[in-house]
Amino acid sequence: MDSSQTTTVRVGTSGFSFADWRGVFYPQQIDRGKMLDFYV
Incomplete structure (x- = not known):
């Protein structure tokens, strides 16, 4: 069994x-x- 998992977190x-x-x-x-330009 493959115990590795990938989780994607977006902030x-x-x-x-x-x-x-x-x-x-x-x-x-x-x-x-x-x-918006400044934020990016």
């Missing part, structure tokens, strides 16, 4: 354009349209 977020993330994750003055 991400349910959104990326949260205003509260400015100055914490995003630069303070980032344009909303640039948030």
Whole structure:
């Protein structure tokens, strides 16, 4: 019996354009349209 198993774990977020993330994750003055590019 083969006892090895593979598990895939995917991590991400349910959104990326949260205003509260400015100055914490995003630069303070980032344009909303640039948030996804920055997040990626």
